[in-house]
């Protein structure tokens with residue numbers, strides 16, 4: 001076992017929406033890390049999904065601020081924060097996407113570990129509804145009541161917001177009250193992790209990628225987090241052998257000793273389809 005082993009260490013999670021439950025077992029079984037929650041941590045102070053507090057930083061910057069806040073307030077030497085964002089998927093713009101970023105700041109090793117994944121397996125959605133049947137059709141579509149709903153008096157600058165609605169009786173009751181006052185009501189999926197099993201699955205996926213990164217060590221000095229730092233294009237065309245834009249190799253770089261290793265044909269593909277070749281199919 002190397003001196004950089006995580007076994008027996010404690011990781012403090014800056015979260016208040018029970019995300020530790022999703023990741024606890026994987027961290028313990030894969031790395032021997034005990035995941036605990038930061039006491040009295042108010043992550044909403046850093047911005048919320050339903051728009052009461054605007055987020056001003058990038059997800060990575062926000063996650064770093066959360067980690068720093070916990071490091072400053074506790075004796076912890078390893079802290080994790082997570083940031084979820086929702087919107088158009090970067091590769092499939094017509095599909096809704098969920099990005100989950102996980103950051104660990106490790107004071108003992110003086111390093112950071114970060115993963116960020118996109119998934120289309122999300123129910124992120126919102127719309128104005130003006131009748132019980134419209135409301136219930138939307139609720140059915142997003143997987144209510146396993147997935148909770150938020151009802152607001154308007155899309156932006158809402159005067160009234162009701163979150164974490166997960167029974168039909170409460171949904172109809174809150175809707176009737178808001179409809180009486182505002183006519184139409186804005187319904188949206190509650191994306192807080194504890195109210196959204198689909199998001200929990202994406203967070204778990206991000207956790208697995210982070211654990212894999214932490215378990216990947218430099219072959220020269222065994223420092224953890226031996227991450228891909230460069231994607232080199234140039235996979236040869238199957239027909240003319242000229243280089244294409246497809247990835248030919250991955251390069252990993254050690255943050256500690258700067259050792260580099262290349263992995264050729266990382267996707268198990270040795271040539272690219274001539275359809276994507278600039279010479280064969282310009």
Ligand SMILES: [Zn+2]
Pocket residue numbers: 237238239240241242274277278279280281
């Ligand atoms: Zn070609």
Ligand SMILES: [Zn+2]
Pocket residue numbers: 218219220221222223254255256257258259
């Ligand atoms: Zn190294």
